[in-house]
Amino acid sequence: MSFRRTREFAVPVALLGVCAILAGWLIPSHVTVVGGGNGLSPRFFPYVLTAALALLATMQLASLFRGEAGEEDSEVRSPVLEAPDYVAALSLFAYFAAIVVIGMVPASFLALAAYMRCFRVKSWWKVLVYAAAVTAVLVVFFQVAASVQLPRGMLGRALW
Amino acid sequence: MDVLDLIGAVTGYFGAIGSGLWAGAHLFFTLSNLLAVFGGVAIGCLFGALPGLSITLSVALVMPFTFNMDPLTGLSLLTAVYVGAIYGGSISAILFNTPGTPAAACTTLDGYALTQKGQAGKALHMANWASMVGDLTSTILVILAFPLLAKVAIYFRSPEYFALIVFSITVVGGVAGRSMLLGLIAGILGFLFSTVGMDPVQGYGRFDFGSLELLSGFSFVPLLIGLFAVPEFMRQFVRSGRSDASVAIAAETGAGDDNHLTWREFKASFRHMVRGGVIGLILGVIPGLGATPAAFLSYEQARRNSRHPEEFGHGSLEGIAAAEAGNNGVNGATLAPLLTLGIPGDVVTAVMLGALLIFNLQPGPMLFVTHADLIYGLFCALLVCDVALRIVGIAFIRVGRYVTRVPTGYVFPLILVLCVFGTYSINNNIFDVFVMLSFGIGGLVMERVRLPVVPFVIAFVLGPMLEKGLRRSLVISDGDPMIFLHSPIAVGFFILTILAIVTIVRSRLAPPNSSKA
Structure with missing residues (x-):
């Protein structure tokens, strides 16, 4: 796999990692449980966003696997930060x-x-x-x- | 309803606008407000003419200076900077083939061609007139439609706001980056960062890690300045390391004459200016589209309707008129969704939203009831901005070419220090400076991995509103999500969202040549 492809794949994979940390540790540890009931506690919205982010990251990953990435240019060949x-x-x-x-x-x-x-x-x-x-x-x-x-x-x- | 009733209703409608403008004029026409408008246009022209300093950055940098001002003076200053910066972008576009702002990219097509022919002065004057006429056209139409929009906005409750924000962020995310998915990911990240601090419904802390600063959440202005100013500073810093001498912002051009526009040339382009203003108005109201597509669409329409389409791209004054009127036509239009619904359509209006909240003014339909004089005062400011644009613009036609030759070594360190002072002064808190620098580096990383910054910023601003819309709706319906389908307005926005997704995906999948037909 070329450097460019590695970098493109790294973004959705990293985002999926962030989603796992959010859902598994950050939201339960750092958001108070109150309100309950219909899932309307302060945890509700961050969970919805985490799910949406995970879904979009998975879709991005799928589109990269299908080869729908944009045209190659010199910019993406360099590391994220030099x-x-x-x-x-x-x-x-x-x-x-x-x-x-x-x-x-x-x-x-x-x-x-x-x-x-x-x-x-x-x-x-x-x-x-x-x-x-x-x-x-x-x-x-x-x-x-x-x-x-x-x-x-x-x-x-x-x-x- | 008979004809007389209709005439009475129409007369009453326009009469209310007239009396509102009269009251607004009484509030606006003070020395400090006029100075704010003329000074703001000059600052905007200066920033707009310097490539690399965006319109957003110019408005964000000025914002901390408005906190001690009267609300109308502060808002007039921000509006004037916005108007001036959009015009200023055309100066370096015409003189150096380097658009000062993305919105001026279209102007380079004909502007620089005229400069090469030795007619730079003519092109600059045309850009100035077109900016003024385009802005004036859309501002007048916004003033006429505003009371109607405010009446419609009264019907917006939590489910409607939720649906509108979903639509807005879909459009912004869809058009901002190279990929719709990456745009939407940036939007979701913006929403996630907005959840740091107290939740907007019950006031419980989230993701604060025991820190008082994080419990208050990230302030908008440090985040904004960080995302727009710091990456540009870092780019220039890295660029400076590759050259031996301090470089000018734009290269010098040989063409330096100052010939004037004739009445015949102005008259031939006038209809393109008015049409450009209307196109800017329509695109400006739709969240996320903004000045750049308005300029290109207006340019394309002018080319189709011109008697000399072959001149477009080779130095057509009509082309400059259409492009500049289009990108300036969005100025007034972007204020309509902000003031009536509290929804910013682009990053500049997101800054304006932040300013309104700092002045304790809650944008939305009630703003028109509680602060009608302020809104009409702001409309007066927009109209005076057009006059200021002409007067200040003439001066800038002469000095613009010198401004863009200022070495980066003097400009960018100054911008960075201004950012630090401005950010600190908002809350007198050093943590905000740290936030600004951190988001600045984050902005550079986002850019490198092709995550667009604009949806991130707009989602950050709209996050609390989206959460309130979602959670309050579900509380009202006892957890039943079907509440979002009971409102015709919300359903309308969901349908528009689906249409937007389909349109954007289709346009991205279409071969590049098909759009040029």
Whole structure:
């Protein structure tokens, strides 16, 4: 079986796995049983959706077995996420972690500067001036004008 | 009923619309509302002209800024951004053969051909006029039909809402992706994510894992911004890693003249603009179809009715007029199902639904009774948007070519930071930022495995309404599912759902050439 076919089959199979986890563990463990009677408890709707999802995933699987998949193109030959995607995703979570640790304003300034460099803006002074200006405008708009208490982070709370 | 009664009823109907518009105008015509409309159109044009920044993203990014505004000002701003972004998409489509939005893809067919002939200015002016006339046509028709729609909406109860939502998600799922099954799977996933948090009937927690944040459920705006902005940012980030220098959003073009449209050219295209507005209205009311098919259908109708069909695709001004009027004609129309039934037809109106709820306004037939002045005020905003589109549009014809040359290195980091600040400001909660980033990565994965995002988002919004419709109906009928077949309206929607499935499946199975005949 080609890489493309494996990937196409993986989606409905994964969805069927999700349905099994939902029906067998998540819904019974994390949804309270009340209401009973005609199956109208808070569990009812998630069960209906899980059944519908399982049905659609099975139909998708059947259509793939019958060879009704779309035309092959170069896009589907690549993995779902490639190394640069992981780098991009990690950088986003690094930004999030920086917000939690040093606060939103310094983290955003650093993120702006770092991303601009990643986007090949070569002049350091342009990067720093732009990042500082944007951060200042955002602080004025959100913190001063709209009275939003921007998170100070663990470090910010510890220092002042 | 004799003729006099009929005349009286018609006069009363239009009289009520007139007095409603008068009251709405009193509410709307303030400096802040006018600034919101003109500013919103300018922001929309800017975002629309930048390829990669979608209409949805522009509306979602502006939304957090509206929370401190008066409801009419906030809604006017969102509407104006929507109107401006649809027009803005045509600027890069005409100048660089790169549609700023999917809805402008049809405009590239003739727009770029005119640019290559040195008539970019003419094409841009035609796009601007057509956007205005198309939007105006559909808005006027929506205003005239709205009270009637609101009266019909009063007959909607739980079974009817359930059937309508099933129909909506079937159409949206069917047309959004490459496969109807994948579209419907995305829709079901959206419904499943909407069940996280308290259930909408009894208020018991579901899938909260003991977390207070999850007990409140996922907020809509972080999810929306995550699904639309973050994947685009990641794509641009990866793309930037493959080049040595910061690249402009669209390539420069040699054609830079600014010639004007003649009265004769405008007159020849006017009927295509009006027809495009009507087509946009009809397709805009149907959930899920939106601006892109409206543009192509309007274009095709114009080609069939034109005296010069051979010019279409080679630089026809009539083609630009039809495409732009078609995609702008949906603007007013998409508001009709939202305001009368509370059902968003596309992602932008889903954002508007979120805004209405934040302003404590429950969309549905009662909105027309309790907040008629606000609705008519919003219609006034739509009409003023058309005027603003002309004025701001003329300015953008001159500056648009420079906007699209801004390097990505300045635009996308700014967009990401704006998303983070905007998301946080909604609930002052860092968890929302985490949700946004997580759904952003999820959105990228969905795209790669060909699960369309649009049905997911609309199903997420409609999930609680669907559950209430289903469970309340079954409570009323003591568990008997036949209640859904006792209502003629619900049965009508179930029949439409089956017809939609058959039509979509048949159109997907048809050979590609058959549609071009």
